Amino acid sequence: MxxxxxxxxxxxxxxxxxxxxxxxxxxxxxxxxxxxxxxxxxxxxxxxxxxxxxxxxxxxxxxxxxxxxxxxxxxxxxxxxxxxxxxxxxxxxxxxxxxxxxxxxxxxxxxxxxxxxxxxxxxxxxxxxxxxxxxxxxxxxxxxxxxxxxxxxxxxxxxxxxxxxxxxxxxxxxxxxxxxxxxxxxxxxxxxxxxxxxxxxxxxxxxxxxxxxxxxxxxxxxxxxxxxxxxxxxxxxxxxxxxxxxxxxxxxxxxxxxxxxxxxxxxxxxxxxxxxxxxxxxxxxxxxxxxxxxxxxxxxxxxxxxxxxxxxxxxxxxGAPHALEDAPDAVPLQAEKGEVRIEGLTFGHHPGRPVLHDLSLEVAPGQKIGIVGPSGAGKSTILQLVQRLHDPQAGRVLIDGQPIDRVTQDSLHQAVAVVPQEVLLFHRSILENIRFARPDATDAEVRAAAEAAHCAGFIALLPKGYDTIVGERGTNLSGGQRQRIGIARAFLSKAPIVLLDEATSALDTGSEIEVQQALDALMAHRTVLAVAHRLSTVVGFDRVIVVEQGRIVEDGAPLSLLRAGGAFQRLWALQAEGLDAPIERREFPRFVAGTALRMFGLSPRPPLRLVERQAAG
Structure with missing residues (x-):
């Protein structure tokens, strides 16, 4: 302007x-x-x-x-x-x-x-x-x-x-x-x-x-x-x-x-x-x-x-100039398959101190990729660059073969559903908050998205149901409930690509189980890139990449990486040492139920001990 x-x-x-x-x-x-x-x-x-x-x-x-x-x-x-x-x-x-x-x-x-x-x-x-x-x-x-x-x-x-x-x-x-x-x-x-x-x-x-x-x-x-x-x-x-x-x-x-x-x-x-x-x-x-x-x-x-x-x-x-502008000849993104290709990305908030170094990654349509690594390795930065929240100093990101810096930002964001660690809601009704992902959605479509995200149960118990005002930033709801509202938004958006940025890391055990069930439903038939702190959330993924100091040091199936005895196995061992942490009494039944499902192979994710035994074998 x-x-x-x-x-x-x-x-x-x-x-x-x-x-x-x-x-x-x-x-x-x-x-x-x-x-x-x-x-x-x-x-x-x-x-x-x-x-x-x-x-x-x-x-x-x-x-x-x-x-x-x-x-x-x-x-x-x-x-x-x-x-x-x-x-x-x-x-x-x-x-x-x-x-x-x-x-x-x-x-x-x-x-x-x-x-x-x-x-x-x-x-x-x-x-x-x-x-x-x-x-x-x-x-x-x-x-x-x-x-x-x-x-x-x-x-x-x-x-x-x-x-x-x-x-x-x-x-x-x-x-x-x-x-x-x-x-x-x-x-x-x-x-x-x-x-x-x-x-x-x-x-x-x-x-x-x-x-x-x-x-x-x-x-x-x-x-x-x-x-x-x-x-x-x-x-x-x-x-x-x-x-x-x-x-x-x-x-x-x-x-x-x-x-x-x-x-x-x-x-x-x-x-x-x-x-x-x-x-x-x-x-x-x-x-x-x-x-x-x-x-x-x-x-x-x-x-x-x-x-x-x-x-x-x-x-x-x-009125400061925009740091990111649509290209003069930008066109709407045509995202149908959900293929993501990252080519030689180098990026740093300060050009002299890059966070990512010449990083490349190919994600096939419908594939689920877990991104793990120590804090500050650049995991969340990868997701931000896929959304084009920043422009890299070198390299590019393509979705279905289209460079994201040559398409309109609005169309890009409509093709990518994001579930962050903390979902922020508007001071509006639950219905309006879910519909925010797609304003033209009918009430029936909003309710279907809520059902798919395992929201319908707690919504039915609220005084005004879907018309309940959630409060500023959603403070009238628990953390797990806010996360499931965020997942319902992602369902409603029908975006072919889903980005999960430590979506369950801030939740207690009971809430994590409920949210993970909703995430499992959301990820079906979509391309997924998930930054995970808890490695148990990515053991059922197609691939896991380990990022250290802005570089991919390992890439492969979770079981293969555990057998390799490299960076992923070390992260797994460090988290396994923390499994003896006490569980609150009120969360114990949920924990037992979730563990039992995974022991008998009834969970979408493989049983943890089975993964370990298979890796050891």
């Missing part, structure tokens, strides 16, 4: 989206401000017609009609402009937020890892606020004083050109001086904006981690810590506010002196017969209006400058 490169282009983009509406708004504003000048001149005509030696009733009523008519026109145009401005800016605000959400969600995943979610949300809202504030300032607070100045100048030229020159000099000097002083306070307003964004992000972070706060009894401690952020914000706000108030006080003193001087001059000219009583009234009224206008104009210019600064700062973050 090129218009995100500068505040002026951003503003112009959304103004030109509604050119006729903004043109009409400008006409209403100009007409209202011009009518306000006309009201002052009509008052002069009325007073002059009433104070002549032989007043003409016709002239008096004509001036009175002009005065009342212009007052009515002024108010009508101003109200019409305000209502139109309301409609335009509210509608534009909706469009801005939608555009920013679309652009924001196109950012690289690392972008969100380095930003606070609350701060980003605040900044997107601030873009709308800045657009509304700038259009209001320019049209309603900057334009009217300028028109008033132009009209007053014409009136003063008709009365006394010397007075016109003097008032013009005063107006320009007052406005320039106020703007100069106001710009010196820009640093206070920037400091306040930074402090407000930081405190807002901190508050959202605390609310998002309320469970940790409660579990550690940290309410008082975190409240005191948060108070520090709020106090810093309040101090920055106070400095900026008081700076502006001091400028206004200085202007008020100058206003008294200058208006008083103008009135003395006008009265002296009236005494000398140089001007009429109406001229005195219009001079005093217009002088007062111009000097007040100079203050309003200066404050509006200062605020406009500040809004441009805020807008520029926000656009630098939210």
């Amino acid at each position: 090129p218009f995100l490169k500068s505040p002026a282009r951003f503003l112009l983009h959304y103004v030109t989206r509604r050119p006729l509406a903004f043109a009409l708004l400008a006409l209403l504003v100009v007409g209202g401000a011009s009518s306000a000048v006309g009201v002052q001149y009509a008052m002069k005509l009325l007073i002059d017609s009433m104070t002549v030696a032989a007043p003409s009733h016709t002239a008096v009523y004509f001036a009175l009609a002009a005065f009342v008519g212009l007052v009515a026109i002024e108010n009508g145009l101003v109200r019409g402009a305000a209502m139109l401005l309301c409609n335009i800016t509210v509608a534009s605000g909706v469009r801005i937020r939608l555009d920013m959400f679309h652009y924001l969600t196109g950012h690289h995943i690392g972008f969100f890892q380095n930003q606070r979610g609350g701060s980003l949300g605040h900044r997107v809202g601030a873009l709308t606020g800045s657009f509304q504030a700038l259009t209001h300032r320019i049209l309603m607070e900057i334009t009217p004083p300028l028109i008033a100045f132009g009209g007053a100048l014409l009136i003063f030229l008709a009365i006394d050109w010397r007075m016109a020159v003097a008032i013009t000099g005063i107006f320009v000097a007052a406005s320039t001086g106020l703007v100069f002083l106001g710009m010196r306070g820009d640093k206070y307003h920037k400091a306040f904006a930074r402090a407000a964004s930081e405190s807002g992000g901190e508050l959202v972070d605390l609310v998002g981690n309320i469970a940790a706060i409660k579990s550690f009894g940290a309410r008082r401690r975190e409240s005191e810590r948060l108070a520090g952020f709020f106090q810093t914000e309040a101090a920055a706000q106070k400095r900026g506010w008081m700076f502006v108030e001091r400028i206004r006080a200085l202007h008020d003193v100058a206003l008294v002196i200058l208006v008083g001087g103008a009135l003395v001059w006008a009265v002296e000219r009236w005494i000398g017969g140089g001007i009429t009583a109406g001229d005195v009234v219009v001079v005093s009224a217009m002088t007062f209006r111009m000097l007040n206008g100079s203050r309003d104009l200066a404050m509006a210019l200062i605020d406009t400058s500040q809004q441009f600064s805020y807008l520029r700062e926000t656009l630098e973050i939210v």
Whole structure:
């Protein structure tokens, strides 16, 4: 989006989206401000017609009609402009937020890892606020004083050109001086904006981690810590506010002196017969209006400058160029078989420190590959590159023969179902959370996916069944229940490729058995790449690859790798030593049932001891 490169282009983009509406708004504003000048001149005509030696009733009523008519026109145009401005800016605000959400969600995943979610949300809202504030300032607070100045100048030229020159000099000097002083306070307003964004992000972070706060009894401690952020914000706000108030006080003193001087001059000219009583009234009224206008104009210019600064700062973050873009000639991915081929991948978050080194892997359609290895070996990175969450420094990934950097990212993600270690749910109903994978799915299809993922049982026990709200991030459900909702999503997506990123490693034994049954059903007839911490979850796979320091050191069937006595066998032996860990009493029946199934070969996965005996033989 090129218009995100500068505040002026951003503003112009959304103004030109509604050119006729903004043109009409400008006409209403100009007409209202011009009518306000006309009201002052009509008052002069009325007073002059009433104070002549032989007043003409016709002239008096004509001036009175002009005065009342212009007052009515002024108010009508101003109200019409305000209502139109309301409609335009509210509608534009909706469009801005939608555009920013679309652009924001196109950012690289690392972008969100380095930003606070609350701060980003605040900044997107601030873009709308800045657009509304700038259009209001320019049209309603900057334009009217300028028109008033132009009209007053014409009136003063008709009365006394010397007075016109003097008032013009005063107006320009007052406005320039106020703007100069106001710009010196820009640093206070920037400091306040930074402090407000930081405190807002901190508050959202605390609310998002309320469970940790409660579990550690940290309410008082975190409240005191948060108070520090709020106090810093309040101090920055106070400095900026008081700076502006001091400028206004200085202007008020100058206003008294200058208006008083103008009135003395006008009265002296009236005494000398140089001007009429109406001229005195219009001079005093217009002088007062111009000097007040100079203050309003200066404050509006200062605020406009500040809004441009805020807008520029926000656009630098939210509008940063996307690290991953669809190729100009990208086409939708045609994924039917689910073949995955990785060719010579080299990747590192820092180019000088690669995580993967020249890694290649071929996965046939429908094949199930387990990826194991020590922490930090690059296992999850492989899955991220298959999803194109990053672009490698070298090599490529192909799905059904199509390079993933030549297809659209949306079509790629639709072809790949991911079940992560922690499934995150929306604060919506269970039905909506499952349907998130395929919005056009019918209720019957959603329920069928839930049945396949072994969700139907616990859903039936919930107060509102499928209409139950799961809470923020799914906190009203257990970890195992959230995992099965995530698996139901994958079922519903009908994606030919499934990526499992330690999908059961954070679960207790009972939940793992239930989730594993759902995963076994999900993996049927699909291509699967599964990162596994618990090696027991991949013993039934077609192949296992062992990754160490970003390289594949072993690749083969689980039984063959155990017999080989290499890296996989060593990992197996290390985990076998941990089998004596105590099992909670409430999980013991599930554990026994799962073990019995595998002992008699009734589980989709081979019995562990049988695997060991076969490997030993």
